[in-house]
Amino acid sequence: MNTSRKIKDALYYIGASDRRLAQFENMMPVPRGVSYNSYVLLDEKTALLDTADNAVGAQFLENLQCTLAGRPLDYIVIHHVEPDHLALLEEVLLRHPQAVVVCSAMAGKFIQQFFSHGLQVNIQTVKEGDTLNTGRHTLTFVTAQMVHWPEVVVSYESEYGILFSADAFGTFGALGGNLYADEVNFDRDWIDEARRYYTNIVGKYGIQVQTLLKKAANLDIKMICPLHGPVWRQDIGYFIEKHDLWSRYEPEQKAxxxxxxxxxxxxxxxxxxxxxxxxxxxxxxxxxxxxxxxxxxxxxxxxxxxxxxxxxxxxxxxxxxxxxxxxxxxxxxxxxxxxxxxxxxxxxxxxxxxxxxxxxxxxxxxxxxxxxxxxxxxxxxxxxxxxxxxxxxxxx
Ligand SMILES: Cc1cc2nc3c(=O)[nH]c(=O)nc-3n(C[C@H](O)[C@H](O)[C@H](O)COP(=O)(O)O)c2cc1C
Ligand SMILES: [Fe+2]
Ligand SMILES: [Fe+2]
Incomplete structure (x- = not known):
């Protein structure tokens, strides 16, 4: 069954949650599961923004097929090549061999490393400030080195004001019926897991997160679409402020x-x-x-x-x-x-x-x-x- 969600007229959420996983990265307990987010832009051209983990492959592929509804897939944007987001690239390419993979040069290299038998893939590399136009929408790429790997880029969509933030602004926890952070009591029910995700996954890279926050401050961000956890469209400053404290290694509370x-x-x-x-x-x-x-x-x-x-x-x-x-x-x-x-x-x-x-x-x-x-x-x-x-x- 299709479980994708419409975010904007041309933007869909097609990710899925793993509620069976014991440990993220086979190391950190995730008693509330984890979501692997993925998005599709249906413009004059179509674009898939990241794939998902193998564990949710069947659901992800069904969502992709239903959302494209017979249209060809023109682009696959890869913000981050860690397998929790890259694993299904080959499955997508088998279905859409003509799709152009848009990613950083380093990501292009890593993609070949991960698929040991070699992958037939058309890669279009992007660097800081490069754009991808799909018709009405344009993605501008911003490098986010070491948030959480060296090849990471995030992208900004100017029509809707959306930051596709890769692993940044994510959290542990499977999604329930609410896609948006403003539809749950985030500060009561989610912040501890968001902090545990941030500190353990990217906590080491505070300097690089600060660099990304400074770049993000120049953008008019109305929505953040991360690769894990709910989408942000209200009170974005609350979550940015938390990341600012964490990445400056400042305590959140006198406690x-x-x-x-x-x-x-x-x-x-x-x-x-x-x-x-x-x-x-x-x-x-x-x-x-x-x-x-x-x-x-x-x-x-x-x-x-x-x-x-x-x-x-x-x-x-x-x-x-x-x-x-x-x-x-x-x-x-x-x-x-x-x-x-x-x-x-x-x-x-x-x-x-x-x-x-x-x-x-x-x-x-x-x-x-x-x-x-x-x-x-x-x-x-x-x-x-x-x-x-x-x-x-x-x-x-
Ligand atoms: C297996 C084991 C090894 C220990 N090794 C040392 C040691 O090398 N030096 C030391 O002063 N005390 C050592 N202790 C004693 C503990 O540090 C501690 O004083 C004692 O276990 C009481 O504290 P507890 O009730 O909280 O365990 C050891 C205790 C255990 C059980
Ligand atoms: Fe990652
Ligand atoms: Fe991730």
Whole structure:
């Protein structure tokens, strides 16, 4: 059955959602699924804007066929060649061998790399400022290097004022019956997944996202059509503002989280004391995360959201508790910076967790670690309460 949606008289949404996928990029849990967006422009010439993931191939191809309704496909615009958007290119070309693929030069090269048996394809390469005219509509291409791969371009359609933003302005989460962000309670129900998508997928490339935001500021954008998640046509400034904060590595909120690890509960107990004291100090909505029980993609996202993070970690086999190490290395990889951290370590015979944490921080972008660093010996003692008070005071 055709599930495509009309966006404007000449523009259709023909994407589809995967609600069965366990992990995006086989790595990040997507309990609410993910959408693979694709669009068709029905002008004097017809253009398909990106394909979709193999997982939704049958639905995508049916939507394409129904939307074209017998018309030939003239252009296939490829904004990004990652297989979640490129996988079905060959299937489309088998049905429409005459279609010209419009993409960056680097994308053209990558396309051949992905289809190892070689692909018979007419490629028209575009660079910054080049246009594609389909009759009444013109797409102007804007390079968006490293948002999220080096070959990425976005495009701007001037008649409707639409930015086709590739992976930028996307979110995890399958679409339900509402295609537009203004038809759901985005700030209540979607922002956490949008943040987790942004921080884990493009979080590392804040500088490149800033470059794209500056270019976008020169365009009169009335609608954003991303490759994942709902389409934006209202309150676009709200979502742009979030991306501006995230890509400048600024905390979204003055808020504290306690991220802890514990094998037998003693370190967790100390983490609870710290969280309670942060609450008493006036921090609201103080959240605690068990570093071993929470997928690191959620921890990275929460760390981007918050201004203050307390790490409470055991020493393990002469080193740092491995799930804590894994989380901190992920922060390092994402260039997390500008946050205020507190450290509480635990060890029974030779505590080294704090030293190992500081070693990782010394290789990261600048963050602040407040004093004192609290050392527990197996379990927190009443007489250490003063030290914890000092730590919370310093975070205050
Ligand atoms: C497998 C294992 C390895 C540990 N390795 C060390 C270590 O190398 N040095 C140390 O001082 N404590 C070590 N500890 C002790 C812990 O750091 C911690 O003090 C103890 O597990 C109590 O905290 P918990 O109840 O939160 O797990 C180890 C504990 C476990 C279970
Ligand atoms: Fe991507
Ligand atoms: Fe993507």
């Amino acid at each position: 504290a989280v306690v991220i802890y690890g514990s094998m037998y509960g003693h370190t967790e107990s100390a983490a609870t004391v710290v969280a309670n004291k942060l609450g008493e100090k006036g921090f609201r909505d103080v959240r605690m995360y068990d570093v071993a029980a929470t997928h690191v993609s959620y921890l990275v996202s929460e760390t981007f959201r918050c201004s203050h993070i307390v790490l409470v970690a055991p020493t393990y086999n002469g080193g740092l508790y491995p799930p804590m190490e894994n989380y901190l290395l992920d922060l390092k990889a994402h260039f997390l910076q500008g946050r205020t951290f507190g450290i509480v370590e635990n060890g029974t015979w030779a505590p080294v967790a704090a030293k190992e944490i500081q070693k990782i921080f010394s290789e990261m972008k600048p963050n602040t670690i407040v004093e004192p660093i609290v050392t527990l010996k197996s379990a927190m003692k009443e007489e250490q309460m003063g030290q914890v008070d000092q730590l919370v005071e310093a975070l205050g």
